[in-house]
Amino acid sequence: MADAYLDNTAGGTPASPYNTYGVNEAHAFQELDLLALSAGDTIWAGSGHSETIAAFVDLDSGSGATPSYPQKLLCVSDPGTNTALVNAPSAYANAAAAYSMRFNGQWYVHGISWELSANSSSSDFIFGNAPSGNHNITISTSKFVLAPNSGSYASFGPASSTSNDNTQITLDSCVFGFKHVGNRLELRNGQHRIHNLSLGGGFLTVPTTLFSGGSGSTFDACVENSDLSGLLFTNLFDATTDACGVFTVRNVKLPVGCVYCAGTMSAPGLRFILDDCTIGTNKVPYYRRYYSGEVKYESKILPNTVSDRMVLAGDSAAYHSIKLEGSANASYLEPLYSDWMHVAIDDTSTAITLFAEILVSGDGAAALNNNQAWIEADIKDAPGIDNNQAHRYSDAPTTVIAAASVQDAGTISWTGHGYSSPRTHRLELGAAVTPAQKGYARVRIALAANTSIYVGKVGVA
Amino acid sequence: MSIVSSIYILDDHVQTDGTIWVTEHHTDSDGVVHQHSYQAPPGSVAAFFEARLSASAAWIEGRLAELEAERILNG
Numbered sequence: 018m019a020d021a022y023l024d025n026t027a028g029g030t031p032a033s034p035y036n037t038y039g040v041n042e043a044h045a046f047q048e049l050d051l052l053a054l055s056a057g058d059t060i061w062a063g064s065g066h067s068e069t070i071a072a073f074v075d076l077d078s079g080s081g082a083t084p085s086y087p088q089k090l091l092c093v094s095d096p097g098t099n100t101a102l103v104n105a106p107s108a109y110a111n112a113a114a115a116y117s118m119r120f121n122g123q124w125y126v127h128g129i130s131w132e133l134s135a136n137s138s139s140s141d142f143i144f145g146n147a148p149s150g151n152h153n154i155t156i157s158t159s160k161f162v163l164a165p166n167s168g169s170y171a172s173f174g175p176a177s178s179t180s181n182d183n184t185q186i187t188l189d190s191c192v193f194g195f196k197h198v199g200n201r202l203e204l205r206n207g208q209h210r211i212h213n214l215s216l217g218g219g220f221l222t223v224p225t226t227l228f229s230g231g232s233g234s235t236f237d238a239c240v241e242n243s244d245l246s247g248l249l250f251t252n253l254f255d256a257t258t259d260a261c262g263v264f265t266v267r268n269v270k271l272p273v274g275c276v277y278c279a280g281t282m283s284a285p286g287l288r289f290i291l292d293d294c295t296i297g298t299n300k301v302p303y304y305r306r307y308y309s310g311e312v313k314y315e316s317k318i319l320p321n322t323v324s325d326r327m328v329l330a331g332d333s334a335a336y337h338s339i340k341l342e343g344s345a346n347a348s349y350l351e352p353l354y355s356d357w358m359h360v361a362i363d364d365t366s367t368a369i370t371l372f373a374e375i376l377v378s379g380d381g382a383a384a385l386n387n388n389q390a391w392i393e394a395d396i397k398d399a400p401g402i403d404n405n406q407a408h409r410y411s412d413a414p415t416t417v418i419a420a421a422s423v424q425d426a427g428t429i430s431w432t433g434h435g436y437s438s439p440r441t442h443r444l445e446l447g448a449a450v451t452p453a454q455k456g457y458a459r460v461r462i463a464l465a466a467n468t469s470i471y472v473g474k475v476g477v478a
Numbered sequence: 479m480s481i482v483s484s485i486y487i488l489d490d491h492v493q494t495d496g497t498i499w500v501t502e503h504h505t506d507s508d509g510v511v512h513q514h515s516y517q518a519p520p521g522s523v524a525a526f527f528e529a530r531l532s533a534s535a536a537w538i539e540g541r542l543a544e545l546e547a548e549r550i551l552n553g
Contacts, residue, residue: 225537232548251533256514257541274530276516280541297519299495311515316494344513433491 019055023048023090023108024063049074049110061099062092062129064107071114075146078122087153092128106130106160106192115139119146123153130160132194138168144186145174145207151182152207157189160218167199173238174207176231182206189213194220195248201255204238204264205231214243216250226252226279230260230287239265246270246297252279254289256306261286266294273297278306285309285351302329302337303356310344310353310464318433320374320473325429327474338376338471341464349388349417352463358475359457362397368449369477371396371410371460374429375444378469380436388414388421389466392444397454405454410446413463429474445478479542480507484535486527496520502531504538512538 025048048068056078078088092108094101109130112118115137120126133140142161145152152174163169171193174184184207192215193202201224216227227250230236245253249272254264257280266277266289273296278289285308294301305312315338320326329335339355347353360371371394377385391413399406414421427441444462452458462472481504489499501515514534518526 225533251530251537255541257512257538257545273519274516274522274526276514276534279514279534280538281510281512281514296497296517299497299517299519301517306514313499313515317491435491 019058021058021060023060024066025068059089062108064092064094064103066108069111069113073116074118076120076124078124087123087125090126103128106158112140117141117143119143120154121147126156126159128158132162133164133169136165138166140164140169142171145184152184155187156191160192162194162220163196163200165196167197169200170203172203172205173209174205176205192218194218195222195224196220198225200224201226202228203231204228204236205234207236209236209238211240212242214240215247216245217247223248224250226255229255230258232258234260236262240269241267244270246272250275252276254278256280256282259283263288265290267292269294271296277304282308307353309347309351311342312355313340315340315471318471321430321432325474338473340469340471342469343464343466345467347465347467349465352465355462355472357459357461360460360477362452362458363455365452365455368451370446370449372443372445372476372478373462373472374427374474375442376431376471377440381438382440384423384440385442386421387412387424390470391463393461393463394446395459396450396452398450398452400453410450412444412447479546481535481539482507484531486531500527502534504535
């Protein structure tokens, strides 16, 4: 492993002290595209470094790199000692022609401001470009400004999956700026973790859509602890692309009125999960979008009796019902599920059953059958202290061709709906089960109809 | 492919914080309904919903065109 030095603050030659390092002088570079690297090298960039490149920038760690020895590109505030990283994007690299900036292999990058300036759909940032290699790339405290072209994206992971792809992209405290409304962040193959993301960075163009899935890609992506309210984009995520994976948005400040998950999903492999976010001054405790429908936080339509209501964890005054809105794709074989809910089991001597009280949306709504809405529970009923296996129970018909029956009427009243003829049901396991293990049983509600229900109470009887 | 009609549907009640769920239905020339929803801020009026609907229709139309081109290019 060796050190390399990147600085052309003086213009034309590496700036001091990189030009006076004696034996290291041979390793002083003026441009990123000129770097000649070996696995595990560290590139020290001066905070005043500024370059305009007329070539592809391929930061390629080489096949010899391992997670233990990533190549590092670090912008330091004091290049004389290289002891302190900058605390804001500082060194500047600009691709002025129709080129991309691409990161491959094992990298840790800190403190660089990257910009694409050419009006070209070929100018992209690609984190993990090569389609037949593994990537583990972490980038912190850096800025990325996309090109003024609708086809200019920041792409996470390679575009096409191969048997060798195993990609993890981590961005920490980075900012993205945009120069065209069509710019977006594209989630492609791999696992992507984005923490403390912000938008703008001095560029006022607002992208219509912030994130989309890459066509044919499979990903597990997460954006957390971020303030995305700086630009009033229309759509947080575009669901129309034929991608497969999970996109989770957690603890994020969103612009008012944005669509969380826009467009139509083409298949059940794509899942959108949003937790603990805000729009303006309003909280969005949770939201889900699946092929089979949407799951929404409902604060107005609730069980009438306070003790029957569910509360959000950590806020005993935040009453809510879970609204399940089944899409036209919701069916017995592809139902819309609520999240799993945990019910404490402290008694292994008594048979129990689990139930949920629901309200069907709409005044005078038709009754639901047990192949349209049902409860499922995972209960650890296998004896033996070393046996932690649970079995799944349900009040749905046992098979897709078994006859359905009307669900029982609800046993609680509801408020906030304004219906003169509310339709309620009590979903309950068909037979009592004796738990063999203390701990938690898991419960969820399934909706297999193009209608909506409110889940107001889940419990043990 | 174009969007031939767009409507928005307001939830029949506002949430306790004043927001309201809005569902948009955009029907394309093949008769496929593209649906998504959002939470409008407290006090939103018709002009907000209509502007939002118009923006969504334009966006969906653009995306459908992109996807169609992608399908043609990729066979």
